[in-house]
Amino acid sequence: MVKPYLWVSPCLEISLFPGHAVITRHNQGYTVRQCLLKDPTITMAMTVAELITGFEAWAPPAWQEKWDNCGWQIEPGICSEPAGVLVCLTPTLAVLEEAIALKQQGNPVNVIFAHHPLIFSPLKSVQMGDPVAEMVLVAIRNGIGVYSAHTNFDQVANGTADVLGQKLHLQDSTPVVPTQPEVGYGRVGNLSEPLLLGDLLIQIQTALSPPALLYSPEASLQQPVQRVAVLGGSGASYIEDVAKTGAQVYLTSDCKFHQFQAARDRGLILVDAGHYATERPACEKLATIFQTQGVDWVRLSDRDEDFRQFFPAVVS
Numbered sequence: 048m049v050k051p052y053l054w055v056s057p058c059l060e061i062s063l064f065p066g067h068a069v070i071t072r073h074n075q076g077y078t079v080r081q082c083l084l085k086d087p088t089i090t091m092a093m094t095v096a097e098l099i100t101g102f103e104a105w106a107p108p109a110w111q112e113k114w115d116n117c118g119w120q121i122e123p124g125i126c127s128e129p130a131g132v133l134v135c136l137t138p139t140l141a142v143l144e145e146a147i148a149l150k151q152q153g154n155p156v157n158v159i160f161a162h163h164p165l166i167f168s169p170l171k172s173v174q175m176g177d178p179v180a181e182m183v184l185v186a187i188r189n190g191i192g193v194y195s196a197h198t199n200f201d202q203v204a205n206g207t208a209d210v211l212g213q214k215l216h217l218q219d220s221t222p223v224v225p226t227q228p229e230v231g232y233g234r235v236g237n238l239s240e241p242l243l244l245g246d247l248l249i250q251i252q253t254a255l256s257p258p259a260l261l262y263s264p265e266a267s268l269q270q271p272v273q274r275v276a277v278l279g280g281s282g283a284s285y286i287e288d289v290a291k292t293g294a295q296v297y298l299t300s301d302c303k304f305h306q307f308q309a310a311r312d313r314g315l316i317l318v319d320a321g322h323y324a325t326e327r328p329a330c331e332k333l334a335t336i337f338q339t340q341g342v343d344w345v346r347l348s349d350r351d352e353d354f355r356q357f358f359p360a361v362v363s
């Protein structure tokens with residue numbers, strides 16, 4: 048069968064998720080990237096295998112942390128099927144039920160593409176009643192796979208941290224903790240012009256719609272700020288690294304009482320917008336990237352959840 052792809056080498060421009068695959072190799076000290084572009088004269092649906100190959104060339108699972116579990120969580124024999132992707136932050140039974148309902152309505156969904164892994168500890172048994180095991184059983188029964196891109200997606204361009212920086216229009220942002228050239232954890236950059244802290248918090252509130260926004264004690268809303276660091280999800284362990292970048296403000300989530308104290312003691316204004324609000328924008332962007340790259344059916348989950356509630360309820 049003729050595959051609808053052409054190899055080109057090297058890419059003139061490394062963009063979001065160029066072509067359907069980007070292969071990075073090292074040649075005499077230089078990084079050479081090649082990409083696989085779809086031949087526009089041949090129309091053939093991108094398969095699940097091609098989707099995953101392309102994604103993993105862009106954000107290799109080999110970049111993941113030792114404790115992480117990126118890649119297939121459940122693969123019920125769907126790799127040769129045309130890809131139909133439901134993108135979410137966290138793979139839950141609610142998201143799986145959403146996928147099944149969409150499938151029953153005639154939508155060709157067969158992959159839940161999640162940021163958070165479903166399986167962290169190896170399963171010792173698979174029984175109904177256990178939340179993870181139940182998802183495994185229900186997913187296989189319904190022919191729906193679950194794939195996760197976690198700490199590899201945190202580091203890459205257009206991943207969780209990079210997209211959060213884009214939401215604040217950070218200029219010339221670079222990783223807070225580089226792991227390789229232009230790749231790494233967090234992003235730090237400058238606002239296009241100095242803003243009063245109060246105006247920056249309004250901008251964050253508008254861009255991310257968090258149910259609550261916490262910020263450091265003793266920070267004046269009237270003080271001008273320009274250099275800002277961001278890291279989607281739980282980023283308090285990077286406070287020391289962020290302080291070394293010269294950032295005045297650090298937007299992240301899941302910060303504890305004494306971590307606010309530690310940031311205050313380093314002269315860093317810590318802003319906690321919550322885990323969901325700081326990572327969900329990257330899922331939105333990923334769905335757009337998949338669409339741009341030619342996946343026939345892509346949708347962002349409506350059942351993704353922020354697992355916290357606030358009282359009184361926040362009306363958005």
Ligand SMILES: [Zn+2]
Pocket residue numbers: 163279280281322326
């Ligand atoms: Zn997360």
